[in-house]
Amino acid sequence: MDGIDGAVAVVTGAASGVGRAVALDLARHGARIAAVDIDPEGLAQTVRSLEGGGLALAGDVTDTGGVEALFDQVEAELGPVALVVNAAGTLATGPLAECSDQDWHRMLAVNATGVLVIGREVARRMGPRGRGSLITVASNAAGVPRANMAAYAATKAAAVALTKSLGLELAPLGVRCNVVSPGSTDTPMLRAMTPDPQALVTGDPAHFKVGIPLGRLGQPEDVAAAVRFLASDAARHITMHELYVDGGATLR
Template identity: 35%
Template sequence: MSGSLRGQHAVVTGAARGIGAAIARTLAAEGAMLTLLGRRRDALERLATELPGSHGIVVADIGEAEQVAAAFEQARAQRGPVAILVNNAGQAESAPFGKTSLELWNRMLTVNLTGSFLCAQAALPDMLAAGYGRIVNIASTAGQRGYAYVAAYSAAKHGVIGLTRSLALEVARKGITVNAVCPGYTETDILQDSIANVVTKTGRSEEEARAAFAASNPQQRIVQPEQVADAVRWLCGDSASAVTGQAISVSCGEVM
């Protein structure tokens, strides 16, 4: 790694596991000072001990406006103004459209879309004051196309991409870039839960269910969290300063 982000304060939400943990490891290796934000202190503390350098931990629910405001004040007090925000926290739940409750709908919008909105609003003043910033929203291929049985999740991730494009236009001349990374099926707990759901409902073996997910893309592979993290690393660096408002698919060719 080049250390190209040395000294920059990066807030990573949903940092405790999966894609978030991979992003945290990648940015720390590039020299960034991290605030690891999530809901489970024990998991965040375990991750922090694995990373090079000294990093902060903030426990908050990104769907709660007051908690987000307090979290960013704490992050700022620990590590200084925020230069990089990675909105990674998210959740996926499935249900047929006719059985999608309003509670499920609101939950998917809150954690996947409203949380990104609240965190971006909290981080943006530091970036505007500095004339520099990077916001990377972790969306999904579900934000680039539709999937059956995840209407609420897909609608939320489409919203994340719309938020990305609109905010990118507002700050385009202020030294700030705003982009989305859209992973396909990725080796995370969410995928494991989806595989278990298929096994339970269809009677397929775990191997058959996994193969079916992999078959959804031309490479017939499952994306690895580190591959998503590397796209985030690039977008946070100076070499991507001319890239903004984009939804970059990391999906083994599923979305072209």
């Protein structure tokens, strides 16, 4: 696909779930993938599945020095980075009154600080080149109140604001920054959150959650397809946009 074939793409959170689906999808459309995650075993499995192979990089998106070195390695081995996908994320649920400092700081570090650290590298590298695309995978929880997800939602809202604001800064330089916000998607993270993911389809009136109008859980491939669209030349006039991929769950 134009804008993707041959492009060097860094995908964080690539060891499983949405990140893995994004890496596989972009590789099928010709991207050269640098897959990043803190889980080396999952990362190796992803790279083995990539069409054309890829580069596996164990890394922590919250480590400023490590991220800079990671981008240096990618560009030395694969060439200039043209596409970055922030798919690394972590989740802890429960009433805000019971949210531990540890859970809060972990979510804030990965979901928000990680986006900032990666975004700085995008600005420093893609900006002077005058081309490129950054896509952050956030959550529909960032845009609508969710009971038992306040801390997570806040960190994802920060990720959205960071990405859009960076998009405003980089637009005059020709770099696009967009957000994909999934709803309930059938990933290991979701299955760790609830014993009955299918209940999310019908909704939970007691917690003011309406369910999914399209009548099914999202699949990681659904999110990956949205990422691919925003990365492609078909979206060349789209920046600072947030694309919801949630089956209508937020009624927008």
